[in-house]
Amino acid sequence: VGGGAAMPGGQLDYLVHVTNASTSPATSVVITDDLSSAGAGRLTFVNPAATMNGSTAGVSVVGLVITADYSTSNGPLQPGQSIDVRFRTQIAAGLPAGTTLTNTGVVAWNTPQQSASASVSIDIGGTPGSGMLNGTVWHDANFNKIPDTGEPLLQGWAVGLYHSGVLLQSVVTDVNGVYHFTGLPPTNGTDRYELRFTAPGAGPNTAKLGKADSAFTNWLQRITDIVVPSGSNLQNLNLPIGPNGVVYNPMTRAPIAGVILNMLRAGSRAPLPASCFDDPAQQGQITQAGGYYRFDLNFSDPACSGGGSYLVEVATPTSSYVAGESLLIPSTSDASTTPFSVPTCPGDALPAIPYCEAQASEFAPPPSVPARSAGTRYYLNLTLDGTAVPGSNQIYNNHIPLDPQLAGSFSITKTTPLLNVTRGQLIPYTITISNVIGASMQGVRIVDRYPAGFRYVPGSARLDGLPAEPTVAARELVWNGLSFGRSDHRTIVLLLAVGAGVGEGEFVNRAQVIEGLTGKPLSGEATATVRVVPDQTFDCTDVFGKVFNDVNRNGVQDDGEDGLPGVRVATAQGLEAMTDRYGRYHITCAITPDEDRGSNFVLKLDDRTLPSGFRMSTDQLQIKRATRGKALRINFGASIYRVVAIDLSDAAYQPGTTEIRVQWRPRLNVLLEELRKA
Missing domain, CATH: 2.60.40.10 (Immunoglobulins)
Structure with missing residues (x-):
């Protein structure tokens, strides 16, 4: 009514058309229509009133049954004459789309009675004249x-x-x-x-x-x-x-598009002909965005006989993935193992469902499911037959991992604020790791390799500010089982101590991100270098001593011989020291001797800084053998010498020469003797 589709709560107009197709008049003609034939409560009569050939005469409605008595009102129905009974019905509310409403009209005539019926159907939501x-x-x-x-x-x-x-x-x-x-x-x-x-x-x-x-x-x-x-x-x-499973990335657990799958005969490893599949495209099929794959073996060819063993072969879509079977999550059955029997399906993940499932979910395992656990189990070598299709020729939830090329998935840096260190010193290191692959990663391992002679300080490690003790073995610190979000940055800080037996020189500490299951590197190698230098307390040689007034000029400071202040001494490397008021000097870490055989040390006194009239009574330049960790004492002596001026006139010399006259020569010796007495 009103056009359009038959909808719940709407109305339908019905026409029952009866024609006397015989050559004789039909008597006692009565037409009935029981709306319950469409289903209980689905249709009810509504206004306008039902009519027979345009008139309500002879038409009655009792409950869900309409009766049109033609012969009582009009006599026999003559050959070729027709009767049209029209009525309107209401469609019950709430009927689901697609519910079929079938209405049947019945005509009875003559004695003994004869009858005929006709039906018409319409679906909820359907439109008369179309489907x-x-x-x-x-x-x-x-x-x-x-x-x-x-x-x-x-x-x-x-x-x-x-x-x-x-x-x-x-x-x-x-x-x-x-x-x-x-x-x-x-x-x-x-x-x-x-x-x-x-x-x-x-x-x-x-x-x-x-x-x-x-x-x-x-x-x-x-x-x-x-x-x-x-x-x-x-x-x-x-x-x-109902795909057999999903091909997915075992690190990100995301489906992989573009993967090529083939099915091979297990013994010969020969690809099956396309005729072995209900869908020939399944041999050499390429996964779409959802990563789904499926094989429908029909066992119609000797190459694919029932009860045989078959291998699923996966080919990488791009160089971004590693060729061959997954090492991160190895298969439970492959070419080297006994095939998994699909018809018997031992260890069915969902025994309540009548088919064989390798895993419980139709989705690839989420990151929360540990790799190599029962939740990531799958099979590549299968025994299949056609005894109970699809239960015997299909395995479901058989999700296959395909390893990505993981090098470069992380960036890593390692730093230390120290450049020069000494034995026994604690060195702080900071390792910063960033996920650059753009996908969540689980089971990540951080490995820190430290130089020989260094040692880890227990309890010093922190991961993102929280205590995180590493496993320590063979000069390696290892943090296992770390997880990274799509763009996570994580920081490790730790302390290493420089051992007493470490020699001098540069020492490199190395850190790297490793995949926890395969041991393959996920990052480059980050390094931090420190230089072990001599310790001023234990490795350097201090030089000290005195510059003294060596009155008796014996080279040794005796009692009563005081120090000379303000005298400068200098090393070959340019270090200088000035004596104090007691004549003392001290040069800290004047030299770092060779740790095996020692070194020569040179110290020189600047005689220009001696008090007036003093001259050296010891060597001005002294060389000593320095031993690592031991101090050197170097003393210098100086004393005042008497200076006598003798003036000689020309009369003391031979005329025109530089020779003293003969009579004056003995007198010089007498003068020297007198000076000695003084």
Whole structure:
């Protein structure tokens, strides 16, 4: 009523058309229609009143049954004459879409009584004269063919409507995985429709992931022989996908697109022919964004006989991944092990579900599931047969990890505020680690390698400010099992002590990020260098001594011989010292002798700084052998010498020469003797 679709709470007009097709008049003609034939409570009579050939005469309604008595009011129905009974009904509220309302009219005539009936159907949501198709695409994790809460509803799948092999129209599933086709011409006779489902981004090498589920003929991602009656609103032309699993990154646990999968005969490792699969594209299939894969073996070829062992081979999509099987999470069965029997499925992860599951979830293991645990178990070498398809030829939740190239996933630096250190000193180090791969990482190991002779100070390590003791072994500090968010920065601080036996020179401390399971480096090597230098207290040689008034000029300071202040001494390296008022001097760490054999040390007195009249009574330049850790005493003596001036006139010399006259020569010796007496 009013056009459009039949909706709950709406109204329907019905016409029952009866024609006497015989050559004889029909007597006792009565038409009845029981609305309960559409289902209890689904339809009720409403105004306007029902009519027979435009009049209400002869028409009565009792409950849900309408009766039109033609013959009582009009006599026999003559050959070729017709009766039209019209009435209106109300559709019950709350009826689900696709509910079929079938109404049946019955005509009875003559004695003995004869009868005939006719029915018409319409679906809730359907429009008279056309049909509708509806369905859902989702990941049916528990294989019950019902979209349960928590099961992924698949948006963006293309659903193509075909007729006689020709594409009529295409729609895309919405956010709830639902699609609709409306206004379809009804089918008749052998006329049939077909639906084909295509994953987002699918190409010629994209595997079909599930068998359709409907009241018609179901294939992998395809429904055929669809009959569309007039007014129909066909529901549940569904595609519940059931992939074998997901190919994922074991570090980030994200699905990987572009992975190539093949199935091989386990013994010969020869690829199976495409004819062995219900979907030929499954051999050499390439994963899409969801990382899903699936193999449907049909055992139709000797190369794929039932009960055989088959290997799943995974090829990397790009150089960003490591070729071959995962080392981070090795498979439970591979070419080197006994095949896993899918028909018997020992250790089924979900025994309550009738098929074989390697893991409990239809999703790749989240980061919270430890690598190499039961939650990451999967199989590459499988025994399959066709005795109970799909239970015997399919394994589900068999998620396969593919190792990424992890070098460079982290940046790392190591620093220390100290450059020069001495034996026994504590050295603080800071290690800073940053996740640059842009994905969460688990099971990360930080390794710090310190030089020989250094040692870790127990209790000094802090990770992000909290105590975090490393494992200490063979000059390595190891922090295991660290987790990093997508852009985490973490900091380790620690103390190392320089051992007493460490020699002088530069020492390099190295730190690196390592993958915890495989031992492969995730970063470059960060270094921090310190230089071990002599200790001023224990390694240097101090030089001290006195400059004294050596009155008796014997080179030794005797009692009563005082020191000379203000006299300067200097080393060969340019160090200078000035004597104090007692004649003392001291040079701290004047030399660091060779630790094995000692060194020569040179000290010189600046005689220009001696008091007036003093001359050296000891060597002005002294050389001593210095031994590491021992002080040197070097004394210098100086004393006053008497200076006598003798003036001689020309008369004392021979004329014209520099020779003293003969008579004066003996007198010089007498003068010297007199001076000595003084």
